[in-house]
Amino acid sequence: MRLKPGVSAGLFCLLKLNIKIIALKIIHSVHPEDFKTYDTQKIRSRFLIDELVQPNTINCTYTHYDRMIVGVANPTDKTLELENYANLRADYFLERREMGIINVSGDGLITVDGKSFQLKKLDCLYIGKGARSVKFSSINASDPAVFYLLSTPAHTGYPVVLMTNSEAAKVKAGTTSASNVRVINKYIHAEGIQSCQLVMGLTTLQNGSVWNTMPAHTHDRRMEVYFYFDVPEGQRVFHYMGEGQETRHILMNNYDAVVSPPWSIHAGSGTSSYNFVWGMAGENLDYTDMDVLSITDIR
Numbered sequence: 018m019r020l021k022p023g024v025s026a027g028l029f030c031l032l033k034l035n036i037k038i039i040a041l042k043i044i045h046s047v048h049p050e051d052f053k054t055y056d057t058q059k060i061r062s063r064f065l066i067d068e069l070v071q072p073n074t075i076n077c078t079y080t081h082y083d084r085m086i087v088g089v090a091n092p093t094d095k096t097l098e099l100e101n102y103a104n105l106r107a108d109y110f111l112e113r114r115e116m117g118i119i120n121v122s123g124d125g126l127i128t129v130d131g132k133s134f135q136l137k138k139l140d141c142l143y144i145g146k147g148a149r150s151v152k153f154s155s156i157n158a159s160d161p162a163v164f165y166l167l168s169t170p171a172h173t174g175y176p177v178v179l180m181t182n183s184e185a186a187k188v189k190a191g192t193t194s195a196s197n198v199r200v201i202n203k204y205i206h207a208e209g210i211q212s213c214q215l216v217m218g219l220t221t222l223q224n225g226s227v228w229n230t231m232p233a234h235t236h237d238r239r240m241e242v243y244f245y246f247d248v249p250e251g252q253r254v255f256h257y258m259g260e261g262q263e264t265r266h267i268l269m270n271n272y273d274a275v276v277s278p279p280w281s282i283h284a285g286s287g288t289s290s291y292n293f294v295w296g297m298a299g300e301n302l303d304y305t306d307m308d309v310l311s312i313t314d315i316r
């Protein structure tokens with residue numbers, strides 16, 4: 018069959034399979050030697066995922082770090098359905114993928130293959146490989162949910178699990194003298210919600226504390242993404258990245274995410290207190306598998 022001028026054979030095939038062509042931002046991997054030469058703008062273009070929250074939209078970015086997809090569903094007065102992306106070459110989004118979702122704003126509802134789960138702020142839903150239909154809605158359009166989602170390739174289907182914030186495993190960390198008193202909340206991890214490779218949780222900072230993840234660490238076995246929220250208007254978080262002896266910073270606004278390659282530290286200090294979701298994928302599900310740097314060795 019003759020194709021219209023400008024329609025490639027691959028695109029024609031996707032159209033025939035009835036896969037919608039929805040824009041997906043792509044983030045490629047960076048070598049640490051190259052990173053040393055990057056200026057501010059290049060660091061931002063390679064690692065920052067901003068403008069994530071778009072009303073009545075599911076906004077996803079595909080990273081080539083362990084093929085992690087980072088996104089936000091922000092239903093206001095409409096129900097949003099997770100759509101398929103041509104990049105996945107799958108029949109549906111979760112055909113070969115799993116997903117973790119944390120609500121960071123108003124109360125919301127997620128319906129998975131007809132079963133509904135209500136998520137208040139800081140609750141988490143895990144959806145295993147094979148779920149065909151995922152729909153997002155808000156309880157109150159004037160205080161809509163902001164569903165932050167991470168999705169990674171999966172080899173088997175684990176059950177859908179809702180974990181409220183009070184059920185998450187909590188670890189207190191930090192001291193007031195180091196301005197880093199915080200609670201690490203673990204949801205999807207080796208001893209929590211079972212997954213193929215996704216590890217996910219969030220950290221809340223005590224009012225007055227501004228530092229996260231200091232002493233800093235790397236984990237060459239896993240990439241990581243931080244998503245900052247509850248950053249007050251007019252404030253920012255200085256997020257530090259790079260190899261321990263070659264660090265750079267990137268300024269983060271509320272609802273910005275930043276990708277951390279396996280060779281990079283990931284730590285932050287805010288101009289006020291804030292919270293953030295962390296999520297990882299890669300070689301193992303062991304939260305404690307970290308190579309911690311001494312503060313005095315960081316450059």
Ligand SMILES: O=C(O)C(=O)C[C@H](O)C(=O)CO
Pocket residue numbers: 190199201219220229230231241283295297304307
């Ligand atoms: O504040 C912290 O410390 C963290 O939240 C650390 C992250 O959970 C992390 O980087 C896990 O690898």
Ligand SMILES: [Zn+2]
Pocket residue numbers: 234235236241283
């Ligand atoms: Zn980490």
